Amino acid sequence: MIEPPAQNLPTERTGPAAVLVRDVWMDFPVKQGSQAVPVLERINVEIQRGEFVCVVGPSGCGKTTLLNIIAGFLNASRGEVQVEGEPVHGPDPRRIVIFQEGSVFPWLTVSANVGFALSRKTAAERNQIVQHYIDMVGLTGFESAYLRQLSGGMRQRVEIARALAANPEVLYMDEPFGALDYFTRFKMRADLVRIWQQEKKTILFVTHDIDEAIQLADRVVVLSSRPSTIRLILSVSLPRPRDLNSRDYLDTRDRILHALGMSLQNGIPPDAGD
Amino acid sequence: MTSAAQPTEVIGQEPPFVSARAIILPSIVAVMFLLFWDGAVRLSGSQLFPKPLDVLWGLVELAQKGLLIKYVVASLFRVTWGFTLAVIVGIPFGLLMGSNKLVQEAFNPLIQGFRPISPIAWIPVSILWFGVSDAAPVFLIFLASVFPITVSTAAAVKSVQSVYLRAADNFGLTKFQLFSRVIFPASLPQIVTGLRIGLGIAWLVVVAAEMIAVNSGLGYLIIDARNAGKRYDLVVAGMVLIGVIGWLLDLLMRQVERFQTVKWAYGTLHD
Numbered sequence: 001m002i003e004p005p006a007q008n009l010p011t012e013r014t015g016p017a018a019v020l021v022r023d024v025w026m027d028f029p030v031k032q033g034s035q036a037v038p039v040l041e042r043i044n045v046e047i048q049r050g051e052f053v054c055v056v057g058p059s060g061c062g063k064t065t066l067l068n069i070i071a072g073f074l075n076a077s078r079g080e081v082q083v084e085g086e087p088v089h090g091p092d093p094r095r096i097v098i099f100q101e102g103s104v105f106p107w108l109t110v111s112a113n114v115g116f117a118l119s120r121k122t123a124a125e126r127n128q129i130v131q132h133y134i135d136m137v138g139l140t141g142f143e144s145a146y147l148r149q150l151s152g153g154m155r156q157r158v159e160i161a162r163a164l165a166a167n168p169e170v171l172y173m174d175e176p177f178g179a180l181d182y183f184t185r186f187k188m189r190a191d192l193v194r195i196w197q198q199e200k201k202t203i204l205f206v207t208h209d210i211d212e213a214i215q216l217a218d219r220v221v222v223l224s225s226r227p228s229t230i231r232l233i234l235s236v237s238l239p240r241p242r243d244l245n246s247r248d249y250l251d252t253r254d255r256i257l258h259a260l261g262m263s264l265q266n267g268i269p270p271d272a273g274d
Numbered sequence: 275m276t277s278a279a280q281p282t283e284v285i286g287q288e289p290p291f292v293s294a295r296a297i298i299l300p301s302i303v304a305v306m307f308l309l310f311w312d313g314a315v316r317l318s319g320s321q322l323f324p325k326p327l328d329v330l331w332g333l334v335e336l337a338q339k340g341l342l343i344k345y346v347v348a349s350l351f352r353v354t355w356g357f358t359l360a361v362i363v364g365i366p367f368g369l370l371m372g373s374n375k376l377v378q379e380a381f382n383p384l385i386q387g388f389r390p391i392s393p394i395a396w397i398p399v400s401i402l403w404f405g406v407s408d409a410a411p412v413f414l415i416f417l418a419s420v421f422p423i424t425v426s427t428a429a430a431v432k433s434v435q436s437v438y439l440r441a442a443d444n445f446g447l448t449k450f451q452l453f454s455r456v457i458f459p460a461s462l463p464q465i466v467t468g469l470r471i472g473l474g475i476a477w478l479v480v481v482a483a484e485m486i487a488v489n490s491g492l493g494y495l496i497i498d499a500r501n502a503g504k505r506y507d508l509v510v511a512g513m514v515l516i517g518v519i520g521w522l523l524d525l526l527m528r529q530v531e532r533f534q535t536v537k538w539a540y541g542t543l544h545d
Contacts, residue, residue: 073440093446103441106538107459116455117445148538166445 016085018170018202019047019070024079026065038227039065043079045221045230049169052196052203054213056256057223063206064100064174066228070204071097071172083170093117095170096163100178104158106147110139113147113158117166133161136195153184160192164199173205177212189215193240210256214249215242222259232259324507329514332507341495346515348491349480352408353523356415357476364420364472365465368427373457378428385421393418393479397486404487411483411491418479419472426468430461463531463539470527477520492516 024043027036039062047053057063068074070081072090081088083095091097104113115130134143137157147155156176163171177185193216196203207213213220214236222232234255238248308326315325324332336342371378393414404410434457442456484493492512499508531540 071444073443091440091444091446093444095444097440097444099437099441101437103437105438105441105456105459107462107535119451146534146538 016082017046018049018051018084019045019204020082020085021045021066021070022080022082024066024069024076024081026062026069026074027077028065040069040076041227041229043228043230045233047202047204049202050200052193052205052216052218053221054205054207054217054219055221055223056207056210056213057228058225058260059208061223061225062228063208063223066223067097067172067174067204067206071095073097093166094168095172096166096168098156098159098163098171098173098176100175102155102159102179104147104155104162109144109146110134110150110158110161111143114161114165116162129165133165136164136198137161138191151184152180153188156180156188157191160195164195164201168201170202170204173203175207176205178207178209185212190241192216197240210253211244214238214252214256215244220252220256222256224260232256322504322506324510328507329510332505332511333514336495336508336511342515345490345492345495345512346519348488349484349493350519352411352483352491353415353473353476353480355408356412356480357419357473359412359416360418360420360423360472360476361469363416364423364468365427368424368465368468369431369453369458369461371424372428372431372461373453385424389421389425393475394482397483400483401487406487406489408488410487411480414483414487415476415479419476422475423465423468423472426471427461427465430464430468431457433464434460459535463536466527466530466536470524470531473523473527474520477516477523481516492519 021043024040025038026040027038029036043066045053055063055066065074069076070088072081072088072092072095083092105116108116111130111134114133115126118126118129121129131143134140137160139154139157139161142150142154147158150158159176177188180188189212205213205216217236220232220234220236221230222234223229224231232255234252236252238246238252243249312325312327315323333342336345371381396414396417397410400410400413404413438456438460439452442452447455480491481493481496484491485497488494492515495515496509496512499505499512531537
């Protein structure tokens with residue numbers, strides 16, 4: 001069942017969309033000369049300022065590719081991405097990516113990592129900003145620790161703090177909690193929602209975890225398996241903090257599963273997943 | 275949220291690593307080796323080959339004549355110069371090779387062709403060029419250590435994780451900042467490993483170079499003690515000095531590996 005993409009939320013529409021993905025297609029040449037593999041087809045997404053949008057889809061469906069195109073690390077085969085009305089030509093410090101594999105620099109302390117993008121500020125300004133975000137992500141007391149002394153969850157907190165300290169308008173998050181254990185992931189999501197509410201950033205969050213998407217997002221973009229198309233764009237209007245046992249929550253999850261051709265009764269069809 | 279960040283979560287603190295066992299066990303082996311050596315010389319009845327105590331007296335004799343300090347300093351002086359030159363040339367060139375595909379493609383075959391030539395093979399050429407002077411062994415040490423330093427620096431740059439480069443790109447770093455703030459610190463652990471290998475080879479080569487090209491140093495001591503009166507106690511004393519100093523140099527380099535700026539890459543300490 002393919003529903004037409006939902007209308008954007010009627011948030012303040014004072015200017016162009018924070019992020020506009022217009023008719024993006026992507027083919028990957030596996031080897032030179034061989035047949036190109038289509039990864040993304042006809043992707044259209046419009047994200048409003050301050051909105052929290054999750055992209056879900058089965059593993060290997062091209063979510064990370066889409067994120068890399070939106071962030072400017074990859075060029076789409078067709079179509080374009082605009083941020084605040086300007087076409088994206090490459091990565092930009094106004095839009096910071098939080099990487100799945102973690103990109104915190106292990107040769108720097110927590111403080112130095114968080115202050116990495118602040119080399120143009122004075123030392124006093126820098127220290128203040130760094131401390132502010134270290135406190136915000138809950139790493140107070142670990143300012144001079146190195147990455148190797150931190151747990152997986154704490155490393156992702158450093159990554160988030162470093163991104164926020166750069167004061168971007170948009171955060172792109174690529175399965176940032178994918179490598180964490182259940183409990184840590186749970187806590188990180190709650191903290192991310194709190195940080196998002198405080199900082200009022202626009203967030204595009206990629207995940208293969210449907211529950212995670214519903215817990216976090218204002219809207220969920222559901223991608224099919226490869227070649228990915230948008231199956232459904234779903235507004236999640238549940239009040240935060242979200243009740244994971246509520247009827248509405250379960251309905252939302254069912255709709256997403258249904259859009260992917262799955263159900264909790266019948267399990268996963270053979271062609272889903274990777 | 276602060277509950278997620280209890281100090282108990284801090285991992286990776288190393289316990290003190292010098293245990294009693296780590297001292298006693300090797301000491302037993304060393305003593306057994308000395309006893310075996312002593313017994314073997316006595317059994318063979320050799321007049322030339324020294325017993326461990328003869329070597330000790332040889333060392334005392336060298337110290338009393340003032341040769342011990344003089345020769346050790348001479349050898350270390352040459353290694354310091356040759357190695358420093360190799361660092362000055364090897365690291366920048368390795369960084370260039372690692373980050374520029376064209377330079378890599380152009381120079382790599384030449385370097386790979388030079389690398390297998392033992393520095394010992396260069397001795398006649400270096401005497402031709404530099405005569406019997408300090409410059410000859412310095413040149414040989416430079417040659418011996420510049421290749422491992424260059425090659426490991428280039429390899430280090432090429433193996434910098436791409437996610438760090440993408441993050442740096444995302445933060446809008448200039449080309450120079452990318453190099454100084456990301457590529458260089460990310461490569462540093464492997465560069466340090468290259469330096470350690472380079473210094474080890476430099477120490478091997480200085481001895482060989484001093485046997486032929488100069489009139490001082492530990493290599494000269496060995497060859498001179500043999501030629502002038504078959505003083506094998508002094509020959510072995512020279513060997514002992516070479517072993518101990520080489521070991522100390524390596525320990526020194528290992529101390530560099532303990533700095534926080536490079537330690538992150540080594541996993542658990544490999545002492």
